[in-house]
Amino acid sequence: MPRTTNAPIVSVDGDRLMASLMNLARIGEIDGGGCARLALTEEDRAGRDLVLGWMHELGLEVTVDVIGNVIGTWNVGVGAPVMTGSHIDTVRTGGKYDGNLGVLAGLEVIRTCQQAGLVPTRPLAVAFFTNEEGSRFAPDMMGSLVYAGGMSTETALDVVGIDGARVGDELERIGYNGASPCPGIAPHAFVELHIEQGPVLEQEGITIGAVTGVQGISWRELVLRGQSNHAGTTPMSLRRDPGYVAAEVTAFLRRLAREMGGHQVCTVGRVEFHPNLVNVVPASVAMTLDVRNTDEALLVAAENAITAEVERLCAAEHVEASWRRLTRFEPVVFDRAVIDLVAGVAREQGHSVMELPSGAGHDAQMIARMCPTAMIFVQSHRGISHNPAEHTDRDDLIAGADVLLHVMLRLAGLDPSGNRASGDSDGTTR
C-alpha cells in the first residue's frame, strides 16, 4: 500500500470546465472560432445571463452592483471572501479564453468543492467585472476600477462609447444596473487565472506563471507636422519630412528598449501618414507610442528619453511635434505571499513554474488596491490573443484551474491536499 503522497486529493473536472468554456463561446461566436461580446451589447447580456444562471445553479448568493459587476458568493457570512474572477466581455475579434477562463474556472472551483464536500472557513466568491476590454467604452478595466474605488460610479455611468451609447443607459437596457454600491466590499484576498496573452511561458516551456504584477503603461500619441512637398522636385536638403522623423523615433524606441533591457518594452503600433501618397512628402504623421515597464522610475526615464529624442529629431528636420496622453498607469506590484502561494501550489502539483510580470492589464490590478492579490498565468499558443486564433491547450487550462482551486482553498483556510506551509515535497507528484 503506497504511503500518503502530496498529490492533490481533489481536482477540477476538466471535461466540465471545457464544456462551460465552449458553451459560453457560442454566444457571439464569430468566424475562426472566436467571440464578439463587446461590453453591454446584446451578446454581452446573453453571456451574462448564461453565467448568472450557472451561479444560481450552484446556489451562490449573487449581487449585481451599480456598474454591473456580478459577484456570486458561496458560504456567505463568515468573514470577507476569498475572491477570484475576471471578465466575460471580449474585443470585437476576441478569443474563447481571454477573461472567460478566469470566471468559469472560478465556478468550477466552487462546483468541485461542493461535490467533494469541502467547505472552507471563508466564503469563496467569483466575480465578472464590467467592460474589462475597453473596446466599446473607455477606460478598460472599468468595472474593477469602479469596484475598487478608483473611479466614481457617476463618472463611469456617464461614459459615452464609440457608438454614442452611454454606459448607464446600456446597463439599464440589458438589465444589469444593479443596486450594490461601489466601491465594493474588500475581499480577504484575490487571485485571477488568465491566459498569458504573451509568448513567454510557451517559449520557456513552463506550465504555470506566478504573476508578480502588471507593467506600468504609458500610451502617447505623437503628431508630427512638416511640409508636404513633391517627392521628385524637393531636394533632400530642403525637406521637412515628418515621415522620416517618425521612422527615426520608431528606430529609437527599439534601441532604447534593447539598451534598457529587463521588462522594458516599446511599441509603435499605429502610424498614419497624411496625405499618404507615393509621390508626396507627407504633411503630417500621427503615431502612437506604447511604452511599458514593471518599474515606475524606469518607465518615467524611458518616457523622458523618448521626449528628448523627439525634440532633437524635430529640431534637426524643422518638424513640429505635439503630444497627447492617451493612457498612463503606474506599475502594480502583487502581494509577495500570494505570489509565493501560487508558485508553491503549482510546484506541489508537479508543474514547472516561473515568475513573470503581466504585460497586459487585468482586473486583478484594480482589486490589488483593496486586498492581497496575485494572478495565475497559463500558456497562450504563440502569444496570440485578441484574435479568434487564441489558443491554450486543454491540459494547461485544467492545470491553471487546479492551481486556482488549491490556492483559493489555502487562502480560505483549508488544505485538502494534506500539505502544510512547511511543505514536505519529496513525494510523488502527478
Add this chain to the structure above:
Amino acid sequence: MPRTTNAPIVSVDGDRLMASLMNLARIGEIDGGGCARLALTEEDRAGRDLVLGWMHELGLEVTVDVIGNVIGTWNVGVGAPVMTGSHIDTVRTGGKYDGNLGVLAGLEVIRTCQQAGLVPTRPLAVAFFTNEEGSRFAPDMMGSLVYAGGMSTETALDVVGIDGARVGDELERIGYNGASPCPGIAPHAFVELHIEQGPVLEQEGITIGAVTGVQGISWRELVLRGQSNHAGTTPMSLRRDPGYVAAEVTAFLRRLAREMGGHQVCTVGRVEFHPNLVNVVPASVAMTLDVRNTDEALLVAAENAITAEVERLCAAEHVEASWRRLTRFEPVVFDRAVIDLVAGVAREQGHSVMELPSGAGHDAQMIARMCPTAMIFVQSHRGISHNPAEHTDRDDLIAGADVLLHVMLRLAGLDPSGNRASGDSDGTTR
C-alpha cells in the same frame, strides 16, 4: 538718341495672359482658389471647349487626335511646326498654373506674334495633351505618350479609371474622340513652359530654369509581414515587427540620398500599418518607395542598395518582404542646343538663369522622343503644387512666357530682338 539695345522688341501682354489663366481657372474651381478638372470629366470638357474657342479665335488650324490631344497650328504648311504646349487637366486638388500656364502662354505667344505682324518661317503650334496628371486614368502623361508612339491607341482607349470609366468611352462622351492618327507628326522642336513644382528656383533666387531633363523614376511598393503580437506581453527579443523594419528602411533611404548627393532623391510617402492599433505589434506594413535620379546608372545603384538593405533588415527581424513595381521611367535628357537657347534667351532678357532637372514628369519628356526638346521653369512659391495654394508671382509667369516667345521665334527662324547667335549683350536689359 540711344543706340540699339538688345531688349526684346516684342513681348507678351501680361494682363491678357493673366486674364486667360484666371478665366480657365474658373472652370472646376474649388475652395482655396484651386481647380478640379480630372481628365475627361465634364469639367475637363468645359476647359477644353474654352481653350478650343480661343484657338479658333486666333484662326489656328485645330486637330483633335484619337486620344483627344488638341493641337492648334498657326501658319500651316511650311514644314514641321515649332511646338509648345502642356495640359489642362488637373489633379483633384489642383492649382491654377500646373499645365495651364504652358498652354495659355503658348496661345499668348501666337497672339503676340499676330499683333506684332511677326510671321516666322515655320508654323507655330500649341498643344494640350490628354490626361497628363494620371489622377483618374493610369498612366500619367498618357496623351503625349500615345502621341509619341510610346503606347498604342488601342491600349490607351481601353484603360479603365478609378471610377470604372473607360478612356475611349469618356472621350466619346465629351466629344473629344478625334480623327487625327497617333503617333502624331514629329515637331521641328518642342519647348514646354511649366511651373517648377519644386522649391529650388525660389530658394536660389533665380527667375528662369533651363530644364536639362527629367529624373528617372522608380516607384516600388514594399509589403513587410511579421507577427502581430500584444505590445505589452511580447518581449523585444521575440518580436518580428514589420513596423520597425519599415522605420529602418525609411531611415536608410534618407541616408542613401544624402550619401549619393547630386540629384538623388528618395521618399517614403505612403505607409499603412495593419491592424494599426496602439497596443498591437503590426502584422504587416505596406509602404511605397519613390526613388529618382537624373542618371540611370545611379538610379539602378540606388534601387539595388535599397533592395539589399531590406533583405538584411528582414533577415535580422524574421520579417518577410514582397515587392511590387509600380512605375519605372528612365531619365530623359533634353536637347543641349534647346537648353542653351532657353538659357541664352533668358539672359538676354535680363533674367537670372540656372540649369536644373525636373523632378516631376511632363509631356515634354514624351515628345523628346520625337524632336529636340527642352523646358522652361518658373518659380513655384515654396514648391507647393497639386494644391490650391500653388502660386507663382505674376512677374515670373510673364517672364516665362516672354522667354517662351523668343525661344519659339528663334527655333522658327525669326529673331525679332535683333540679336544673333554671337550675342552682343553689353546693352541695356529690362
